Structures are given as structure tokens and as C-alpha cells.
Amino acid sequence: MAARVHLANGKRAFIKAASSLVAPAVADFHRRETAVSQRLPAEAPTPRLLDAYDDGTWVVLALEDIPGRLPAQPWQPDELDRVLAAVTGMTEALTPSPVDKAILSKPRLGGWLEVAADDAVRAKVEELSPWAARHFDDLVVLEQNASLIGSTLLHGDLYPFNIMLAADRVFVVDWPHAWIGPWHCDAVTLLSSAWLSGVEPQPIAERHPLIRDLDPVRVNEMLALQAGFLLKVAAAAGPAADRNLVAMMTALGLASLRWLGQRM
Known part of the structure; x- marks a missing residue:
């Protein structure tokens, strides 16, 4: 319920x-x-x-019941700006993490190595993304070399469906997937979803205080890890899986790859 x-x-x-x-x-x-x-x-x-x-x-x-609504989709520029500002403030408030790592889950990231080990899943992923098929080895390397060292409590699933807009505040809801890592990760996750609204994330990332000064490889790693997890789960889903959930994960995974492809 x-x-x-x-x-x-x-x-x-x-x-x-x-x-x-x-x-x-x-x-x-x-x-x-x-x-x-x-x-x-x-x-x-x-x-x-x-x-x-x-x-x-x-x-x-x-x-607490939040008297608000989900952000409009496609993203409206003013609402996206509001949410990104709130994410910056949230990240600062949650660094260092107020929650001990022992009670948190592992980040739901990565999957290219598992995809590589399953011919059927790999074929499905490569069908979904011809770009991934051409750059599969690059994606595996990004996953293997990814650095997730940090001290920020991250939401771990920061997409528009976990955000509520009240009259004067932004709320981030649903925290079961929280983990501790680098403070740019939630902002990258949120921005990757902007592609689904036709909003190009790269110019925004170049201005955002949590991302603009990063080594570009760190952002590429995060995008590869996100896409690997999402597309692995979507491609491996059986006939009993929720098709709406599979479609959502596929779309979000492909959005991460689209931004990554532009950056690479």
C-alpha cells in the first residue's frame, strides 16, 4: 500500500x-x-x-504528507532549475553522511561485466543500443575503473518520479536505495533523465557547481554505471516483469548512453 x-x-x-x-x-x-x-x-x-x-x-x-506535485514532464526549465538548486543544497547538507554505511544498500550501478557474461542479455542490450554494441569494451573499462569514493549520502534513484514540488520547497522522496559516495552522482543521475524531455544536459552540467570542476572521466564513469545497471535489468527481465517498469528503465538507460556518447 x-x-x-x-x-x-x-x-x-x-x-x-x-x-x-x-x-x-x-x-x-x-x-x-x-x-x-x-x-x-x-x-x-x-x-x-x-x-x-x-x-x-x-x-x-x-x-509527512507533502502538499505538492511531481515535476512536469517534459521538464520545464524553471522547474529543472529549482530542482537542481535543491539537489545542491541537499548534497551539502548530507556531506559528510549522517547515516552509517553499514545500514545502507550497495549502489545500484554497473552491469556491463554481467552483460558480457550472458550472450542472450548482451544481444538484447546491443539491439537496444547499437552505440553500446560499438563501444562495449569502452563501457566495460569505464565500469572497471570507476571511482565511487566519497562521503556524501546519495539518494541513489534521483529521477523525476522521486521529486515533489511544493509551493516554496522541493522535496526528495523514497530513500531505500541511499548509499555513500562522490557528491556529483545524484546530480548526474537527474541530468541524465533530461534527455527524455529533449533537454541537453551537457551545457547545464558545465555550469552546475557539483559537476563543473570534476575530472570529465568521473562523469563518464557514472553515466556508464547507470546505463549498465538499467539496461542489464531491463534486458534480463522475464515475461512476468512489469512492462512499464522495464520500459522506464530502458528509456533512462538509453538516455545515460546518449549523454555519454556525446561526451565521448
């Missing part, structure tokens, strides 16, 4: 719940998000955790 609710005392909340028996992966995500949310500082642009419940089967979070 995921629902906005009216409480008996007149207040509102956003409730997420999952059963460990029916949806164990989602329940584990909720447990991890609870642990992260309990430790996020007040200055971070995130919903406050109001309460949590876990009886070993049911896992429930009660979060």
Missing part, C-alpha cells in the same frame, strides 16, 4: 506498507528507508518520518 491519508485528529500523512510474506523485497526497502529517514537532518529537503511499525511481517512507514 502507498496512500495519502486523513487522520482522525485532522492531520494528514503518507503511509507505505508491505508484507514480508507477500512482497519481501519491498518490505526490506521499507525497513531500510525507515533507518535512513530516522537519521536525515532537518535541513535536508526530505519528508519527516512521523512513525514506523515492524512486527516481523508487516512493515509500515508514516511520513
Whole structure:
């Protein structure tokens, strides 16, 4: 369940719940998000955790209800500017990380080595992206040499569907995939999605304070890691997989490769 609710005392909340028996992966995500949310500082642009419940089967979070909406898609320039400014402030507030690495997940990044080991998945990925087929060895090298050393708590899934725009604030929601690494990673993730709106990310990246002074190879590595994870999962998805989710992951993976191809 995921629902906005009216409480008996007149207040509102956003409730997420999952059963460990029916949806164990989602329940584990909720447990991890609870642990992260309990430790996020007040200055971070995130919903406050109001309460949590876990009886070993049911896992429930009660979060502050955000009176806002998702960003318009395609991206509107003023909204993208607002969100990028909020990401900069969030990154500063979360460096160094207020959450211990031991309770976090591993970053959902990389996959070219696994794709290389599975002929069927590799063929599907190369069908999706002829550019990847021509540059497969380059993508593997970028993944192998990638540096993810850093001290920033990163959201790990910073796409438009995890952002809420209120009247005077931007909120970043859904934190089960948080990890600790270099502070440019969330900004690169967000900008990579701009291609889906026809917005070219490179000029924006050249101005953005979290990216503009980086060694360009660090950005290339992040784009390769993102695309590797997304396209690996999408290409390996079986017939029971959510086709909307597969289509979304494919589109986002190809957007990362498009920007990477331009940079290379």
C-alpha cells in the first residue's frame, strides 16, 4: 500500500506498507528507508518520518504528507532549475553522511561485466543500443575503473518520479536505495533523465557547481554505471516483469548512453 491519508485528529500523512510474506523485497526497502529517514537532518529537503511499525511481517512507514506535485514532464526549465538548486543544497547538507554505511544498500550501478557474461542479455542490450554494441569494451573499462569514493549520502534513484514540488520547497522522496559516495552522482543521475524531455544536459552540467570542476572521466564513469545497471535489468527481465517498469528503465538507460556518447 502507498496512500495519502486523513487522520482522525485532522492531520494528514503518507503511509507505505508491505508484507514480508507477500512482497519481501519491498518490505526490506521499507525497513531500510525507515533507518535512513530516522537519521536525515532537518535541513535536508526530505519528508519527516512521523512513525514506523515492524512486527516481523508487516512493515509500515508514516511520513509527512507533502502538499505538492511531481515535476512536469517534459521538464520545464524553471522547474529543472529549482530542482537542481535543491539537489545542491541537499548534497551539502548530507556531506559528510549522517547515516552509517553499514545500514545502507550497495549502489545500484554497473552491469556491463554481467552483460558480457550472458550472450542472450548482451544481444538484447546491443539491439537496444547499437552505440553500446560499438563501444562495449569502452563501457566495460569505464565500469572497471570507476571511482565511487566519497562521503556524501546519495539518494541513489534521483529521477523525476522521486521529486515533489511544493509551493516554496522541493522535496526528495523514497530513500531505500541511499548509499555513500562522490557528491556529483545524484546530480548526474537527474541530468541524465533530461534527455527524455529533449533537454541537453551537457551545457547545464558545465555550469552546475557539483559537476563543473570534476575530472570529465568521473562523469563518464557514472553515466556508464547507470546505463549498465538499467539496461542489464531491463534486458534480463522475464515475461512476468512489469512492462512499464522495464520500459522506464530502458528509456533512462538509453538516455545515460546518449549523454555519454556525446561526451565521448
